[in-house]
Amino acid sequence: xxxxRSDTGASGPQNPQDGRPWxxxxxxxxxxxxxVARSQRERLIGAMVRVAGAKGYSSTSVADVLEAxxxxxxxxxxxxxxxxxxxxxxxxxxxxxxxxxTTAAYAQPGPWPERVRNGLAALLAWFxxxxxxxxxxxxxxxxxxxxxxxxxxxxxxRFSALLEEGNEFSDLPEGPPxxxxxxxxxVFVHIYEQVVxxxxxxxxxxxxxxxxxxxxPFLGEEAARAEERKAQVHA
Amino acid sequence: xxxSSLVENNHGSIGAxxxxxxxxxxQDVVVISQRQRVLxxxxxxxxxxxxPATTIADxxxxxxxxxxxxxxxxxxxxxxxxAAVQRFADEVAETVEAARSEEDPWLDTIGKTxxxxxxxxxxxxxxxxxxxxxxxxxxxxxxxxxxKLVIDKLRVPRxxxxxxxxxxxxxxxxxxxxxxxxxxxxxxxxxxxxxxxLPELVYIAVLPFVGQREAxxxxxxxx
Numbered sequence: 368x369x370x371x372r373s374d375t376g377a378s379g380p381q382n383p384q385d386g387r388p389w390x391x392x393x394x395x396x397x398x399x400x401x402x403v404a405r406s407q408r409e410r411l412i413g414a415m416v417r418v419a420g421a422k423g424y425s426s427t428s429v430a431d432v433l434e435a436x437x438x439x440x441x442x443x444x445x446x447x448x449x450x451x452x453x454x455x456x457x458x459x460x461x462x463x464x465x466x467x468x469t470t471a472a473y474a475q476p477g478p479w480p481e482r483v484r485n486g487l488a489a490l491l492a493w494f495x496x497x498x499x500x501x502x503x504x505x506x507x508x509x510x511x512x513x514x515x516x517x518x519x520x521x522x523x524x525r526f527s528a529l530l531e532e533g534n535e536f537s538d539l540p541e542g543p544p545x546x547x548x549x550x551x552x553x554v555f556v557h558i559y560e561q562v563v564x565x566x567x568x569x570x571x572x573x574x575x576x577x578x579x580x581x582x583x584p585f586l587g588e589e590a591a592r593a594e595e596r597k598a599q600v601h602a
Numbered sequence: 603x604x605x606s607s608l609v610e611n612n613h614g615s616i617g618a619x620x621x622x623x624x625x626x627x628x629q630d631v632v633v634i635s636q637r638q639r640v641l642x643x644x645x646x647x648x649x650x651x652x653x654p655a656t657t658i659a660d661x662x663x664x665x666x667x668x669x670x671x672x673x674x675x676x677x678x679x680x681x682x683x684x685a686a687v688q689r690f691a692d693e694v695a696e697t698v699e700a701a702r703s704e705e706d707p708w709l710d711t712i713g714k715t716x717x718x719x720x721x722x723x724x725x726x727x728x729x730x731x732x733x734x735x736x737x738x739x740x741x742x743x744x745x746x747x748x749x750k751l752v753i754d755k756l757r758v759p760r761x762x763x764x765x766x767x768x769x770x771x772x773x774x775x776x777x778x779x780x781x782x783x784x785x786x787x788x789x790x791x792x793x794x795x796x797x798x799x800l801p802e803l804v805y806i807a808v809l810p811f812v813g814q815r816e817a818x819x820x821x822x823x824x825x
Contacts, residue, residue, distance in 0.1 A: 425654045510739035512652040516789035523786055543801035544821040548783060556778035563742045587814050
């Protein structure tokens with residue numbers, strides 16, 4: 368699968384320490400390559416991700432972002448109202464990319480449990496690839512304020528909604544509790560913990576356990592354990 | 603003349619509210635100590651502009667106290683924040699204590715207990731936001747500490763066949779998942795609807811003890 372964050376387009380682990388400016392994923396959002404304005408916006412967003420990922424959002428200034436991107440102040444304020452606006456835009460781009468990768472993997476044909484495993488694998492790989500990006504996506508967003516929190520809540524719903532398909536495969540009558548919400552929250556907690564502990568490289572190792580956690584509410588212990596074992600074989 | 607129990611000991615700050623006998627206090631007057639007001643104020647300020655953006659000037663303006671009073675109570679903003687989180691944890695623990703029953707098995711009353719906690723959270727949106735959402739940005743470890751306190755209060759026994767480490771891990775994940783669901787609702791501005799999460803919380807709480815189907819049954823019965 369092509370790695371949208373590699374400059375060369377080659378797949379494989381990216382060295383997050385190599386200091387290259389992070390490039391936004393291309394082609395998935397209809398962003399044309401040629402437009403100068405688009406390119407400047409991308410550079411600003413990329414710089415915001417890099418700086419905020421390294422030193423935290425509160426310590427990040429607009430001046431930091433301008434310096435890291437090479438874009439002028441006037442241009443910044445044409446595109447964004449303030450630091451927060453730029454950060455929220457950057458966060459949205461990241462989450463959209465995560466969602467696109469996850470759903471692409473999830474959509475590959477196969478039995479539902481296998482599709483969930485594939486989606487989870489893509490999700491975990493995304494976070495594992497770049498600790499700064501993982502931190503920006505998961506942690507820094509919480510420090511911004513009510514607008515960001517609302518956004519985060521909405522974004523989370525998109526992901527847990529993917530699991531609602533599980534209700535069709537469960538032989539239990541539908542109704543409260545919301546199993547997709549529970550399964551999604553459990554997966555979230557595990558990822559969050561690794562991000563906080565600065566151990567995102569460990570995330571792919573959690574695939575079997577998280578496959579179990581995501582499937583158990585819908586399929587029960589026996590079936591979920593079987594899927595967990597399959598995930599162990601594939602790791 | 604004894605002081606009313608409504609007045610809290612606010613650590614000797616000058617000008618503390620004087621105690622009055624309970625029966626002379628009008629129904630709609632609640633005596634709140636300065637410390638309480640400051641803690642309420644930091645919660646309100648954080649809800650409005652987040653912890654990093656909140657200044658001591660903001661807090662004292664909101665609380666209606668002087669800077670001098672603030673510094674008698676707390677050495678800095680962070681210390682005030684931690685005290686607010688602690689007070690939140692104490693209130694949750696008190697709610698659990700009040701709802702729990704010494705006689706009935708905990709499984710029978712967990713629905714009532716969790717319902718009481720959710721109702722309490724819903725009644726204090728600023729504090730819930732501070733403890734569950736803001737705290738994440740300030741210091742993730744804070745949350746760990748006070749959830750341990752709550753788990754302790756709930757007195758959930760360890761299921762057979764699980765060792766300490768495994769059980770602690772599972773409990774932490776379960777509590778974390780509950781926190782995510784609650785935080786998501788708060789973030790979406792639906793703090794007043796928190797009680798709608800009761801089925802999910804009951805499911806998570808009883809699952810290790812009764813198995814999948816029974817947990818679903820019990821969760822459904824609460825709604």
